[in-house]
Amino acid sequence: xxxxxxxxxxxxxxxxxxxxxxxxxxxxxxxxxxxxxxxxxxxxxxxxxxxxxxxxxxxxxxxxxxxxxxxxxxxxxxxxxxxxxxxxxxxxxxxxxxxxxxxxxxxxxxxxxxxxxxxxxxxxxxxxxxxxxxxxxxxxxxxxxxxxxxxxxxxxxxxxxxxxxxxxxxxxxxxxxxxxxxxxxxxxxxxxxxxxxxxxxxxxxxxxxxxxxxxxxxxxxxxxxxxxxxxxxxxxxxxxxxxxxxxxxxxxxxxxxxxxxxxxxxxxxxxxxxxxxxxxxxxxxxxxxxxxxxx
Numbered sequence: 001x002x003x004x005x006x007x008x009x010x011x012x013x014x015x016x017x018x019x020x021x022x023x024x025x026x027x028x029x030x031x032x033x034x035x036x037x038x039x040x041x042x043x044x045x046x047x048x049x050x051x052x053x054x055x056x057x058x059x060x061x062x063x064x065x066x067x068x069x070x071x072x073x074x075x076x077x078x079x080x081x082x083x084x085x086x087x088x089x090x091x092x093x094x095x096x097x098x099x100x101x102x103x104x105x106x107x108x109x110x111x112x113x114x115x116x117x118x119x120x121x122x123x124x125x126x127x128x129x130x131x132x133x134x135x136x137x138x139x140x141x142x143x144x145x146x147x148x149x150x151x152x153x154x155x156x157x158x159x160x161x162x163x164x165x166x167x168x169x170x171x172x173x174x175x176x177x178x179x180x181x182x183x184x185x186x187x188x189x190x191x192x193x194x195x196x197x198x199x200x201x202x203x204x205x206x207x208x209x210x211x212x213x214x215x216x217x218x219x220x221x222x223x224x225x226x227x228x229x230x231x232x233x234x235x236x237x238x239x240x241x242x243x244x245x246x247x248x249x250x251x252x253x254x255x256x257x258x259x260x261x262x263x264x265x266x267x268x269x270x271x272x273x274x275x276x277x278x279x280x281x282x283x284x285x286x287x288x289x290x291x292x293x294x295x
Contacts, residue, residue, distance in 0.1 A: 005029050009058030011078055012068035013040045019133040020159050025049060027158045034058055054083035059093060068098045071245055072105045091118030096152055100125045102249045103173040104256060110169040120148050121169055125176035130237045137161045143171035177253055180246035181264045186220045187284050188267055194228040195291035204229035227285035241280040244271040
């Protein structure tokens with residue numbers, strides 16, 4: 001006999017949250033959604049989701065509440081604010097945070113939530129961007145109790161191709177910080193490569209194809225190099241501000257752990273410079289502008 005699917009709450013209907021929710025609805029999960037701008041939920045409501053009036057309502061009759069929010073401050077407000085999840089959450093429910101947050105803050109918030117209402121916290125940040133969210137091929141790195149992860153795994157496997165238990169609460173966020181260090185530094189080097197090829201008279205549009213399958217190949221190379229070479233910056237599939245936020249968090253955490261991250265520190269400063277020139281809301285493919293001649 002097939003057991004009924006758990007009912008889910010979901011906060012954060014943005015570039016990643018929207019396609020995730022589409023997949024959960026398609027899989028048949030009862031879903032209640034909330035977003036600070038409720039109009040972003042209209043498509044999901046039309047497809048069968050219920051709209052929550054505030055974050056606390058996401059706990060009404062649900063088994064798990066998923067978050068996909070911008071940063072640590074936003075997650076803290078959604079969980080612990082006046083109308084937050086902690087107001088109505090219970091020990092039988094599970095919070096699954098898909099956002100990219102500071103590991104230390106994640107551990108602190110998990111302990112606070114458990115003390116307030118007994119609700120368990122699973123940090124499960126994702127990698128793969130909007131294409132991965134749409135296709136359900138995200139890589140999900142999880143921190144938390146092993147039993148909580150096994151409870152959540154069937155839900156998460158609708159969103160990702162792989163779910164890896166990295167350790168206790170916060171371990172998923174540490175792993176995501178490592179991921180973002182690699183991605184951001186890679187993006188900046190790819191921008192340098194494209195600009196150098198262009199300046200040298202080489203057709204930069206062929207770089208990704210020429211290096212495919214070699215040691216320099218990567219998903220960022222195959223995605224970003226053609227976009228950079230063609231100056232194709234729309235539609236925006238992820239944001240410079242997101243990479244900057246995650247780099248800053250990674251460098252901060254490395255200092256807390258007494259570990260040196262000089263390359264990522266420089267990457268953060270270059271990303272900050274680019275963002276300060278009006279590109280925070282733009283796609284990281286625009287990083288090539290840092291290196292192109294302004295003549």
